[in-house]
Amino acid sequence: MSEVLVAVPIPSAMTPRRGASAWRTWLPALPFAVLVLLTIVARWVVPFDPETVVAPANLAPDGIHPFGTDSTGMDVFSRTIAATRINLVMAVLVTMMATAIGLVLGLVLGMNEAAGGVRGLFGRGMTRFTDLTDAVPPLIVGVVAVGLFGPSLVSLSVALALILMPNQVRLTRAEVLKVRGDAYVDAARMAGLFPWQVMVRHVLPNSARPAIENSSNIFGVSIIVSASLGFLGVGLNPPTPEWGVMISSGISDVMLGGWWTTLFPALALCVAVSSAALLTGVITRLTRAPGH
Amino acid sequence: MTPFLARHRWWLTRTLALPLHIAVFASAAFFLVRLVPGDPVMARVDASGGFTPEDYARAAEQMGLAGSTWEQFGRFWSELIILDLGTSPVTGRPVWEEVMSRLPSTIELVTVGLFGAVVLALLLALITLSTRSQRLHAVLRGYGKLAGSVPDFAVAILGLVLFFVVLQVIPAPLGRVDPRMALPDVTGFPLLDSVITGRWEVFRAIVARYVLPLSVLVLVHTPSLWRQLSLGLSEQVAAPPTLFKVASGATRLSVYLSVLRRASASSVVMLGAMFGGLIGGVVVIEELFGFGGVGQFAITSVEQLDFVGLQGFLVVVAGLCLLVFFLVDLVNMILDPRRRPGVRVDG
Numbered sequence: 001m002s003e004v005l006v007a008v009p010i011p012s013a014m015t016p017r018r019g020a021s022a023w024r025t026w027l028p029a030l031p032f033a034v035l036v037l038l039t040i041v042a043r044w045v046v047p048f049d050p051e052t053v054v055a056p057a058n059l060a061p062d063g064i065h066p067f068g069t070d071s072t073g074m075d076v077f078s079r080t081i082a083a084t085r086i087n088l089v090m091a092v093l094v095t096m097m098a099t100a101i102g103l104v105l106g107l108v109l110g111m112n113e114a115a116g117g118v119r120g121l122f123g124r125g126m127t128r129f130t131d132l133t134d135a136v137p138p139l140i141v142g143v144v145a146v147g148l149f150g151p152s153l154v155s156l157s158v159a160l161a162l163i164l165m166p167n168q169v170r171l172t173r174a175e176v177l178k179v180r181g182d183a184y185v186d187a188a189r190m191a192g193l194f195p196w197q198v199m200v201r202h203v204l205p206n207s208a209r210p211a212i213e214n215s216s217n218i219f220g221v222s223i224i225v226s227a228s229l230g231f232l233g234v235g236l237n238p239p240t241p242e243w244g245v246m247i248s249s250g251i252s253d254v255m256l257g258g259w260w261t262t263l264f265p266a267l268a269l270c271v272a273v274s275s276a277a278l279l280t281g282v283i284t285r286l287t288r289a290p291g292h
Numbered sequence: 293m294t295p296f297l298a299r300h301r302w303w304l305t306r307t308l309a310l311p312l313h314i315a316v317f318a319s320a321a322f323f324l325v326r327l328v329p330g331d332p333v334m335a336r337v338d339a340s341g342g343f344t345p346e347d348y349a350r351a352a353e354q355m356g357l358a359g360s361t362w363e364q365f366g367r368f369w370s371e372l373i374i375l376d377l378g379t380s381p382v383t384g385r386p387v388w389e390e391v392m393s394r395l396p397s398t399i400e401l402v403t404v405g406l407f408g409a410v411v412l413a414l415l416l417a418l419i420t421l422s423t424r425s426q427r428l429h430a431v432l433r434g435y436g437k438l439a440g441s442v443p444d445f446a447v448a449i450l451g452l453v454l455f456f457v458v459l460q461v462i463p464a465p466l467g468r469v470d471p472r473m474a475l476p477d478v479t480g481f482p483l484l485d486s487v488i489t490g491r492w493e494v495f496r497a498i499v500a501r502y503v504l505p506l507s508v509l510v511l512v513h514t515p516s517l518w519r520q521l522s523l524g525l526s527e528q529v530a531a532p533p534t535l536f537k538v539a540s541g542a543t544r545l546s547v548y549l550s551v552l553r554r555a556s557a558s559s560v561v562m563l564g565a566m567f568g569g570l571i572g573g574v575v576v577i578e579e580l581f582g583f584g585g586v587g588q589f590a591i592t593s594v595e596q597l598d599f600v601g602l603q604g605f606l607v608v609v610a611g612l613c614l615l616v617f618f619l620v621d622l623v624n625m626i627l628d629p630r631r632r633p634g635v636r637v638d639g
Contacts, residue, residue, distance in 0.1 A: 026530025132313055134565060135613035136606070140590060147594030147602055200398065224443045228576045231445065232591050247449065250578065255464065259453045266446040278443030 029276035029282045039084045050241045058253070061260050068260040070246070071253060076261055079241040080268050081128035086242045087226055087272065092159055094222040097161035101213045102168020106129075106211065107204055109169065110176025113196075127173065130166040138163050144227050146234045156235075160225060164218050168211040175207035180208075209287045216280040220273045227269050243269045302625055302632035304555060305431040310618045314611050321606040322368050325599050351381075357470050357599075377604030382596045386603035390589055395608065396480030397468070398578065398585035402570045404483070405509030406563065412510055413517040413559070415553075415600035421548055436519035444512040452580075462504055463596060465581040469497040505577050520562045523561060524555030557624050559629065564620035624636070 015232035038045075048054040048065075053073040057061040061068040067076035105126070112123035138160065145159030179185065180203065188202045189195075230244020248262030297304070343530035352358045359367075371378060416432055423429075455462045468482055469475060476480055476489040481504075486495040528551050529533060537547045576589025586609070593601035625632045 030313075032517075124626075129316075132316060132614075133310075135317060135568060135610045135617065137569045137609070137613070139575065140572035140606070140609060141567075142589075143572075143590050143594055144324070144606065145598075148325070215562060220441055227443065228445065228573070231576055232579060234591060234594055247445075251449075254449075254452060254457060257457060259457050262449055263453050265447040269443055269446045273443055274441045277437070 017244055025282065025285055028252070029082055030277040031271065032279045035084060035255070035272060035275055036089060039088045042085055043083045046075075046081050048075035048078040050074065050082035053144050058258055060258075067264045068258075070250060070261045076246070076264055079246060080243070080264050083241040083243050083246065083265065083268070084272070086153070086240060087223055087269075090153060090226045091162075091219050091222040091276075093157040094120060094154075094160045094164065095219045097157065098165045099168055099211055100216050101161065101179050102165045103172050103204070103208055105165070106172025107176055107199055108168040110173040110207070111170060111180065111199055111203065113173075113177070119239055130169050133163060133166045137223060138225050139228055142216040142229045146229060151229050151235060153154075156226070156229070159249070164219055164221060165219070167214060171210035171214055176203055177204055179206045212287060214281065214284050216276045216283060219276040219279075223269070293552055294471060303622060306618065306621055306625075307602050310614060313614050317610040317614065318369075318372055318607045319365075321610065322365060322601055324606070325603045326364075360431075371609070377607065378600040380593075380598050380601045380604075382593075382598040382601065387601050388608075390601065391586060391605055391608045393480065394584065394586040394589050395612075397482050397583065398571060398574060398587065399503070399612075400481045400483055401509075401578070401585065402567060402574055405513070405574075406504070406567060406570070408506060408510035409514040409517050409566075410563065412514045413521050416514075416518050416549070417500050417521055417552065417555075418548070420522065420525060421529065421551065432518070432522070435520055436515050438512075438520045439515035442512050444508055445580055446575075448505060448508045448577055448580055451508055455504060457544055463497075465501075467505075467582040467584075468501055470493055473497055501581065504544055505581050509574070509577070510569075513570070516566060517559055517562055521555060522561040524552065524558055530554040553627055558627055560624050560627070564616050571612060 034277075051074070054075050055065060055069045057069060057071050057073040059065055059069040065077060067080060070076055070079070087244045107127055108272050109123045109130075112119045113127065141163040142156060145155055149159070150153035185198060185202055188198045193201070195273050212242055226235065227242070227244035227247070230242045232244075233248060235242060235244055245263040246268075247262050250258070252264070253259075253261045315395045349358065357364065360364060368378075375388055377391070379385065380387050404459060416435075420429060420432060435591070436600070452465060456464065463470075465609050467478070473494055476485045476491055476494065478485045478488050482498055483495065486498060533554065534547065534551055542550075573586060574593070576587060577583075578585040578587060579591075586605070590602065593605060
C-alpha cells in the first residue's frame, strides 16, 4: 500500500532516522513485551503465593521479601507481579474491542454520512451521538457498570470498550471522509466491486492508521481506570492481587510509615502505563515506515 | 431569515442544542439504570422473614421503580423539569441536595488544577515562541510526550511518600482542614467560602492540604494540553498571517497573541474534555486525601444499590460536562470566526 495515498504530511520527528537499525525501532517496545511476558508466566515465576499469608505482617523490604509484606503478611513483590494478570488482561480486552468496533463503526458512518435518506440520517445521527458520549467520564462509566452489572471482568471490559470506542470511531471516520473521494476508490468502484468490497479492501486499510495508533492510548486509559476502580473499592474483589486494591489497602500503612505496600504497586502502575505510551512511538513508526 | 438572526445564528443554534443534548442524556441515563439485570427491588426487600406484596410495592415506590417503565419515564421527566431528581432511599434526602452539597468542592479542585495547567502550558508556549534553543525545545517536546501516560493518583502516592512520610513537610492526608476546624458554608466552594467569611486560618489550612494534590494535577495534566498547543503553535508560528503581522511592524506581544489565538482551538477542546474527565476522575485523588467530593456519592450509591442516586448523579455530571462542551464551542467560535457554522472560508 503506497504511502502517497494518505493525505497526511509526515512530521519530521516521526520519520525513522536514516540508518536507524531495527533494534532502535523495537527498543521502546521492550518494557511492554516484558510486561506481557510477565502476565503469561506470573504465576510460575513469583517466589511466594500471591494470595496466601506467607510471612509476618508489615515486614520492611529485605533480601527474602524485596518489596516487604503487607498488613496481612502477604508478599508484596509476588502480588505486584501477579497483578499484571488482571490489570493487563482487562486493558488488552478493552483495547481490542474498542478498536475493532471503532474501526467498523467509523467506516460505516464515514461511508454513509453523505448518503441521502434514512442511511445518511442514521450516519449523521450516530456521529452526533458518539460526540455526546464524551460527556461521561470513563471512570464514572466504570463505577456505574460495576454498580449495575456487578464486578466482573467481562462487564467492566465491555462498558469501558463502549465508552472509549467513540474516539476510535471519530478518528476512523475523519480518515474515511478524506480517503473516500480518492481516485483509487472511484477506480475500484468503477471496476465493478461491491460497495462492501470497496470499503473493506480499499477504504479500511487506508483509514485504519489513526485508530490503531491511538490504541495504545486506550490501553493506558483502561489500565488507569481498572486500577482506579480497585482503589475505590468497586473493582474486583480482594485478595485477588490488583494494583488499585493493593494501593488502597496499603494507604493506611503509609500513615504509620509503612510506605512499601503502597509505593511498589503505584510504581508498577506507572511503569505499565508508560510502557504502553512508549509503544505509541513504535506503532507510529511501523504504520508510517515507507514500504513496510 | 432576518439579518439579526443570520448574524447571531452561530451561537443561537448552539445554545438551543444544549437542552436537547442534556435531554438525550437524561433519557439515556434513565434507561441505562433500568437495564440492570435481575430485580433491583428484590435486593432491597428484606426477604429473610418472608415479605408481602405490600412490602415489595413499598420498596419499589421508594426506589422510584413503581409502575410500568413508561409511567416511571413520565414521572422522571416531570420531576426533572423542576430539578427534582427523586429522593435517595438510602439517605432519605433529595438526590439533588446530595449531589449539590458535594459538587462545588470537586469543581473548585478541578478548576484550580486546570487553571494551573493552563498557566503552565501558556508559559511553556511563551518560552517556545521566544527562544530558539533546540535543546530546550527537545526537553519541552519530551514533557509533552508524558501526556496521558502517567496516572495522577500514582504520582500523588509518590508525593505522599516523599513529602509526608520522608520529609514530613505536608499535613496528613485526612481531609480538607484540620478535623477540629469547621468549614464555613456559604456557596459550597471551600476556598471561596473561607475567603468570603474572612476565615484566613481555614484558608491557610486548605491551601496547605491542596498543595500536593494540585501540583500533581497540574504536572500530570499539563502535557496533554501542552502537546495540543505546541502542535497548533508549530503550524501557526510561520503561517502567512504571522508573517504578515511581523512584516507590518506589529509589536512582539501582538504577534504572540495572534499566533496563540490561531493555535489554541484544539487545546480549548482538550481543556473541555479534561474538565469532564476530571470531574469524574479526580475522585481517586479526593479519596486519597480524604476530601470527599461528588464522586464519593456515586461510589456510595453503587455500594448501597441506590439506583435513584446513581441516576441523578449521572444526569448532573453529564449535564455539567455538556455545559462545559457548550462553553468550549462558544469560546472557539469567538476565538476563530471561521469555525462558526455557515461561514464560508476561501481556500
